[in-house]
Amino acid sequence: MNVEFFVISLLNGVSYGLLLFMLSSGLTLIFSMMGVLNFAHTSFYMVGAYLAYTLSGIVGFWPALVLAPLLVGVMGAAFERYSLRRVHKFGHVPELLVTFGLSYLILEVVQLVWGRSTVPYGLPEQLQGPLFTIYGTQFPKSRSFIMLVALLMLVSVWLLLTRTRIGLVIQAALKHPEMVESLGHNVPRIFMLVFGGGAALAGLAGVIGGNTYVTEPAMAASVGSIIFVVVVVGGMGSLAGAFLASLLIGVVQTFAVAMDQSLATALQAVGVAVTEQTYGYELLKLTISQVAPILPYLFLVLILIFRPKGLLGTRED
């Protein structure tokens, strides 16, 4: 593995990781605050991409970059206000089920409106082409833009949570909602804001992820399971943990693709004779690049066994 390959893969991994972070930050906020595992979270990501596709055809990409997440945020807030809040009193399972149902509903609506095929949501002129060339490999502007937006988002969410009054109330409501309520704050409204805000963050990820990758109805499902891994590995409710876990998973997945080593080559390296006749050769010869897609889930299981609170989580339950 040479330096050139290492740098390029690191950049690819980090940009993918930052996109995952944009998605998972909203999810982890919502979960830590309301105890709701929002199964429809990546559906908001998809809606963000599709709305941006339509809006950028009308008002251009840059206004759409602002408008689409706002619209998604309003949708999220409305869903919390009129649906989630009603089932809240019945406990966590109905809440989970209602978001599960919502994800299917959104998928079908998206397919009805925009069709089952991919839509030609392309990059705007300003984001096309390479930003810089490193060791003869170009690094696209679109990926750099994802990194920039994700970092800006991280800083602003962090400032919002730690430096503003509403942020302090949110943090307080996270830990002791009853206490905050008895101090006279409107906790349901805070819940609605957080839910809407989380959905808007997912929408924002969709706006820039949709044109860098592909905008199609399966895009929600493709990241749906991975962001749960991020949230669990990072630690439920920990933004910093989600950040760390996203980068980790992004980088691990990118590098794993390049590893052609397998258990067979590892055994051969330590002097064990492995041939096609060896018992379980089919399994032994699987290379790391072939098992790359399941690595995050392996990680999830290991974390749940050895450190259930996650890397930076605080809860023990």
Add this chain to the structure above:
Amino acid sequence: MTFALKFVAASILAASATGAFAQKGETVKIGWLDPLSGLMASVGTNQLKTFQFFAEEFNKKNAAGVKFEIIGIDNKLSPQETTSALRSAQDQGARYIVQGNGSGPALAIIDAVEKNNARNPGKELLYLNYAAVDPDLTNSKCSYWQYRFDADTSMKMEALTTYMKDQSEIKKVYLINQNYSHGQQVSKFAKENLKTKRPDIQVVGDDLHPLAQVRDFSPYIAKIKASGADSVITGNWGSDLALLIKAANDSGLNVKFYTYYAVTTGTPTAMGAASDGKVYQVGYAHYNMGGEMKKYADDFKAKFNDDLYTTDIYTVFQALTEAFVKAKSTDPVKVAAAMEGMKFKSFNGDVELRKADHQIQQGLYIAKWEKASAKYPYSPENTGYTLAPVKYYEAYVSSTPTTCQMKRP
């Protein structure tokens, strides 16, 4: 008793007298089972349109005097869904099944058709495979009830490596393919053929990635770059090829791509100006076939604002009508028999439906992506570029032997 016998004999005579054109005016329903959802939906949608387009063209005038009707069903690119889609097409009266995307669903169809034809005499189905190119489908898993109209992986690789053999600048080749039967076969045949034709070529990478799942190929591109390859051989199609080439152009990777399916929806746009002279395709046709096909391609574009690229669908209709005339019937049992060894002239020259394995024998073209010119004007997806033929190989060059032990009814 004698009267009864005479009556039967007379009716048989009468029936066979009128039977000369018995198929005239009949409606032939064709069940189309391919993806209309997911990442490969754009390819499926284009091919369904192609079937409907040619059905309409053949309905205007065909030697057999039949009407074609297409029943399109989404199989979601999954073998399980394909089996239920097949049943649904059958319920709607289809006796002919067409499918092409993915050898997994193709195998499911062969299996289902074999069972159906053994269990329901009089309700036989015939499967016309227009694009699933796993060689096993006409070798170890061959079926009397399947005819294949595309050249299979081994044939295309034969032609492609015959061309690559003479390209002295090729030193290091990287293989990247979809991880299912077709991709695995491309990888296998590429290695075998290169070894015999150009033993000096080094295979520096051999990757298999999940089918229609990868959205970002940049990790693979970084790997190709690091391997020092000057050429890539890939059997990828649809989004898997478009995204691969997009990622390659995004990172400025300078290699030649030797492909099977550069024509599939989305890929021309992904190639654009950046791939000028860098992408080759092997196939039974190219965009600038001229003649009748030029008119069809222009009509298709005017009608759907899309490109006509699965042109062997034309050959499917041609084979059907020829066989209807020959068999004087639209019954799949008689038509299947009539098609065996049938030779006819298609838009790309003389073709033969080889009796031994039901694999069509046809010439193959190597075409190169370059700026559209007066000679090769067709510009797919309005890119201003086209695939220009650089080499034509007669059918015998790419013909490969078969191990098919066909069970005939």
